[in-house]
Each structure stands twice: as structure tokens, then as C-alpha cells.
Amino acid sequence: MFRNALEPWHLLVLIVVVALVFGSKKLPDTARALGKSMRILKSETAAMKAQDPAAAPVAEEPSRTVSTAPGAPTQAAREEGAR
Structure with missing residues (x-):
């Protein structure tokens, strides 16, 4: 139905009318x-x-775990030791 609704000559006529x-x-x-x-x-x-x-x-908040060397206490163990 609306195939080729705006062809170049339509735009030209529109520009002339607006002018x-x-x-x-x-x-x-x-x-x-x-x-x-x-x-x-x-x-x-x-x-x-x-x-x-x-x-x-x-x-996102950064995680509170800290990577440690093998055999070092983990974050949870440090928190428990602080109590």
C-alpha cells in the first residue's frame, strides 16, 4: 500500500510548497x-x-576476600582471631 510512498519528486513538491x-x-x-x-x-x-x-x-561491591599465599590464614580466620 505504501510502497514507494516518498519518491524524489514528492520531496521536491514538498520543498516548493514549504518555500x-x-x-x-x-x-x-x-x-x-x-x-x-x-x-x-x-x-x-x-x-x-x-x-x-x-x-x-x-x-557491584568488591569482594572482601583477599588472595593470600598458600598456608596463610584466610580472611574468615583473621576475622575470627580478632574476636
């Missing part, structure tokens, strides 16, 4: 405003993603 409706003087200002809006939208989206705790990866 006639807005005029050649307002087109650069409109494009500039649209670009600023897109930059603001991207920066706000990035800020929201950075603030969202659910979206941020959870940092």
Missing part, C-alpha cells in the same frame, strides 16, 4: 530554531538518562 508558504526569508530562521530545539531535546534526554537511577548500571 511558498513560509517564504525564503523565514526558512533559515525556522531551520535554525529547529536545530536549536533538537539540540536542547538531545541534551535534556541525556540528562534525564543520567539522573535516572534505574537506567544507571549498578556497581
Whole structure:
């Protein structure tokens, strides 16, 4: 149904209609405003993603075990000896 919906000549007609409706003087200002809006939208989206705790990866705590030489007391044995 929508095969080849936007062919090159469709885009050309669309550009001509937009130029006639807005005029050649307002087109650069409109494009500039649209670009600023897109930059603001991207920066706000990035800020929201950075603030969202659910979206941020959870940092795992490092394990408390310490690798020791063979025959040395383990972390559990050191904790028990400190009691």
C-alpha cells in the first residue's frame, strides 16, 4: 500500500510548497530554531538518562576476600582471631 510512498519528486513538491508558504526569508530562521530545539531535546534526554537511577548500571561491591599465599590464614580466620 505504501510502497514507494516518498519518491524524489514528492520531496521536491514538498520543498516548493514549504518555500511558498513560509517564504525564503523565514526558512533559515525556522531551520535554525529547529536545530536549536533538537539540540536542547538531545541534551535534556541525556540528562534525564543520567539522573535516572534505574537506567544507571549498578556497581557491584568488591569482594572482601583477599588472595593470600598458600598456608596463610584466610580472611574468615583473621576475622575470627580478632574476636
